[in-house]
Amino acid sequence: MAQNTRTVPVGTPTDVTQNHVKGGIGESTLRPDGTLKVTGEFAYSSDMWHEDMLWGQILRSTVAHAEIVSIDTSEALTMDGVYAVLTHEDLPAAKNYGMEFQDTPVLAYGKVRHHGEPVALVAADHPETARRAAAKIKIEYRELPVITDEASALAPDAILVHENRDDHHSGHVPHPNIVHRQPIIRGNADEAAQRADVIVKGEYTFGMQDQAFLGPESGLAVPAEDGGVDLYVATQWLHSDLKQIAPCLGLPEEKVRMTMAGVGGAFGGREDISMQILASILALRTGKPVKMVYNRYESFFGHVHRHPAKLYYEHGATKDGKLTHMKCKIVLDGGAYASSTASVVGNASSLSVGPYVIEDVEIEAIGLYTNNPPCGAMRGFGAVQACFAYEAQMDKLAAKLGMDPVELRQLNAMEQGTIMPTGQVVDSPAPVAELLRRVKARPMPPERQWETAGEGADVRALPGGLSNTSHGEGVVRGVGYAVGIKNVGFSEGFDDYSTAKIRIEVINGEAVATVHTAMAEVGQGGVTIHAQIARTELGVQQVTIHPADTQVGSAGSTSAGRQTYMTGGAIKNSCEIVREKVLEIGRRKFGSYHPAWANAELLLEGGKVVTDGGEALATIADVLEDQAVEVEEEWRHRPTQAFDLVTGQGDGHVQYAFAAHRAVVEVDTELGLVKVIELACAQDVGKAVNPLSVVGQIQGGTTQGLGVAVMEEIIVDPKTAKVRNPSFTDYLIPTILDTPTIPVDYLELADPNAPYGVRGIGEAPTLSSTPAVLAAIRAATGLELNKTPVRPEALTGTL
Structure with a gap:
């Protein structure tokens, strides 16, 4: 297969002009919301307002x-301006919700299972009044021992986080505090170990990461005259929310009308319900619109986080570097409620080998219930934790064999036709060795960049930056490499589909298309891609993107790198049907005047109906005149299978994505400070629908991986299970001063099974950036460093 490759420097849009429609597939079109966001004019969900609006507040x-002994709301109820104070006793219908298991209480009843769990609810005429009223609610707790890790969760006498579990996973997990267990057995790892000349083992710890989106959870619920509610909310999946909200309100789904509000980032943290049910209950109870906006402190408790993990790995290899076997156990802490832990376990286990050929494997992944904060979806979804461990193992093997770490990876790299540990054949390009070659071949950034001739040291380029802690003494450079594999789309037999409604009509003599989907625009750029597809498929220039809501069929979640593949595929499919309907109208109107109208190969191009030979027959406006054509259709990808619960075999994934990184770091070994100079990425994107957006997604995912490598971690007290750093003062994320140069080199190797050959883009770079940074720090310091994030005390020996 011919390779279509491009190297794209940071911030440089790629000029693609092969399409006949301006702003179509392959062009770098600008986001319509971009200027509004950078100037502060964009309307986020927290900016919404309604006349006579109340404010909701959670206690x-x-x-x-702890057991809840009593709740006294009397003092709060007597406050001026308070319209409602609710506990679980006031809930109108179902008391639990959840994405996969309905194990999460709307408001806690009987007991609380994690720090920050919602217990009571207030509506008042001013947000400060609501906060003061919530503070006056008196709750008496009888504290219980906390479950915080694998040992306490699985001890023979362990307290159960959830008593009386009743779900479809209970039959195959060895303990009630395990949400899900997924083994994968292929070949015989024990026998293969006998052929190994070298065996390396490692125990790795991955910290709890927050999505750290900039827009906190927020929304507005408005009671309707029909007894229903109109909900305007920042979310990732309108229809999943709807299926969870309606039963808790005691309403049919058609009476819960949801519309996407402006979203300030998501990264998985908005896939679960936050304030949607609570605001709606208050609106229905008071008969008034209710707005809820979490502050930053509350936001740390109001959404799930990335699963922290313990990973135990063993790899073997022959003396020439061929991998013989792999064994691993992955323990993911799911926290108090299931969220999407079961699916994260499936991902972590099925991708735990990495992008390598290993015939004999023995894998086990489990997800725990604990009293730690609930964990669920976050960019990378289980594959991030596994990649951190298997890439560290590759470096250990290379060191023990005396091999170049990139050459070892290339020697064992998977390719198209490789059989995964689950038995699935990789049936599209898998350019793992080529991606590694590209990042290794890049020129190195200059040494000692902090030295500015005649002007002294530029401290911004030094470890420690503007803190001015070092002027270059004891600074050592390190270089590290990593590569990862990520699934795209929902897996394991999930009925993954998307819906698109396409309308074409003539307005002021010009054919205009409208695209209506329920896709959540959370910053990934679907607002440009949907218009690009419509322009390309229909040949029109003017495309309107209808606001996303539940008045059209589901688009699925904006997660798993699936929206361009799935909703893009749905738009393409519906446009093709619209196109045929327009042509059929033309055949009926003009077929008797021109015999070419009978040609089944007629195309719409540039707003004109042309033959396959290029002869123009009419414009779309001529064909439609005062008619309109509208189509709403679902579109599905090829089916997947659930993994066998004993062997782990099954065609569980739709598509795979690959990215490789080279990290260049400088470490002050005396102070334990790290400066990441460059994080070069090479990635196969299948087809760059919007090249500028592609580069942005890769750079964003890379930066998130950098964060968890050197600074990001939610700290939970192991004795009390309380969160110790719920603020951006204490939970650090990369700023522009921490973000290195991120050159991007992308390949376009089409997946023949995907629309336009596309691959999911945004998640894969989050995998390999973290282990690449760790590898570079290890190279600089000679330390083992088996935990994220790397803190100064780990580098100076004071840990």
Whole structure:
């Protein structure tokens, strides 16, 4: 297969002009919301307002595990301006919700299971009044022992986080505090180990990462005259929310009308319900619109996080570097409620080998219930934790064999036709060795960049930056490499589909298309891609993107790198049907005047109906005149299978994505400070629908991986299970001063099974950036460093 490759420097749009429609597939079109966002004019969900609006406020638990002895709301109810104070006793219908299991209480009843769990609810005419009223609610707790790790969760006498579990996973997990267990057995790892000349083992710890989106959870619920509610909310999946909200309100789904509000980032943290049910209950109870906006402190408790993990790995290799076997155990802490832990376990286990050929494997992944904060979806979804461990193992093997770490990876790299540990054949390009070659071949950034001739040291380029802690003494450079594999789309037999409604009509003599989907625009750029597809498929220039809502069929979640593949595929499919309908109208109107209208190969191009030979027959406006054509259709990808619960075999994934990184770091070994100079990425994107957006997604994912490598971690007290750093003062994320140069080199190797050959883009770079940074720091310091994030005390020996 011919390779279509491009190297794109940071910030440089790629000029693609092969399409006949301006702003079509392959062009770098600008986001319509971009200027509004950078100037502060964009309307986020927290900016919404309604006449006679009330404010909602949640009272959250101050302990992590306790029986609720009593709740006294009397003082709060007597406050001026308070319209409602609710507990679980006031809930109108179902008391639990959840994405996969309905195990999460709307408001806690009986007991609380994690620090910050919602217990009571207030509506008042001013946000400060609502906060003061919530503070006056008196709750008496009887504290219980906390479950915080694998040992306490699986001890023979362990307290159960959830008593009386009743779900479809209970039959195959060895303990009630395990949400899900997924083994994968292929070949015989024990026998293969006998052929190994070298065996390396490692135990790795991956910290709990927050999505750290900039827009906190927020929304507005408006009671309707028909007894229903109109909900305007920042979310990732309108229809999943709807299926969870309606039963808790005691309403049919058609009476819960949801519309996407402006979203300030998501990264998985908005896939679960936050304030949607609570605001709606208050609106229905008071008969008034209710707005809820979490502050930053509350946001740390109001959404799921990335699963922290313990990973135990063993790899073997022959003396010439061929991998013989792999064994691993992955323990993911799911926290108090299931969220999407079961699916994260499936991802972590099925991708735990990495992008390598290993015939004999023995894998086990489990997800735990604990009293730690709930964990669920976050960019990378289980594959991030596994990649951190298997890439560290590759470096250990290379060191023990005396091999170049890139050459070892290339020697064992998977390719198209490789059989995964689950038995699935990789049936599209898998350019793992080529991606590694590209990042290794890049020129190195200059040494000692902090030295400015005649002007002294530029401290911004030094470890420690503007803190001015070092002027270059004891600074050592390190270089590290990593590569990862990520699935795209929902897996394991999930009925993954998307819906698109396409309308074409003539307005002021010009054919205009409208695209209506329920896709959540959370910053990934679907607002440009949907218009690009419509322009390309229909030949029109003017395309309107209808606001996303539940008045059209589901678009699925904006996660798993699936929206361009799935909703893009749905738009393409519906446009093709629209196109045929327009042509059929033309055949009926003009077929008797021109015999070419009978040609089944007629195309719409540039707003004109042309033959396959290029002869123009009419414009779309001529064909439609005062008619309109509208189509709403679902579109599905090829089916997947659930993994066998004993062997782990099954065609579980739709598509795979690959990215490789080279990290260049400088470390002050005396102070334990790290400066990442460059994080070069090479990635196969299948087809760059919008090249500028492609580069942005890769750079964004890379930066998130950098964060968890050197600074990001939610700290949970192991004795109390309380969160110790719920603020951006204490939970650090990369700023522009921490973000290195991120040159991007992308390949376009089409997946023949995907629309336009596209691959999901945004998640893959989050995998390999973290282990690449760790590898570079190890190279600079000679330390083992088996935990994220790397803190100064780990580098100076004071840990």
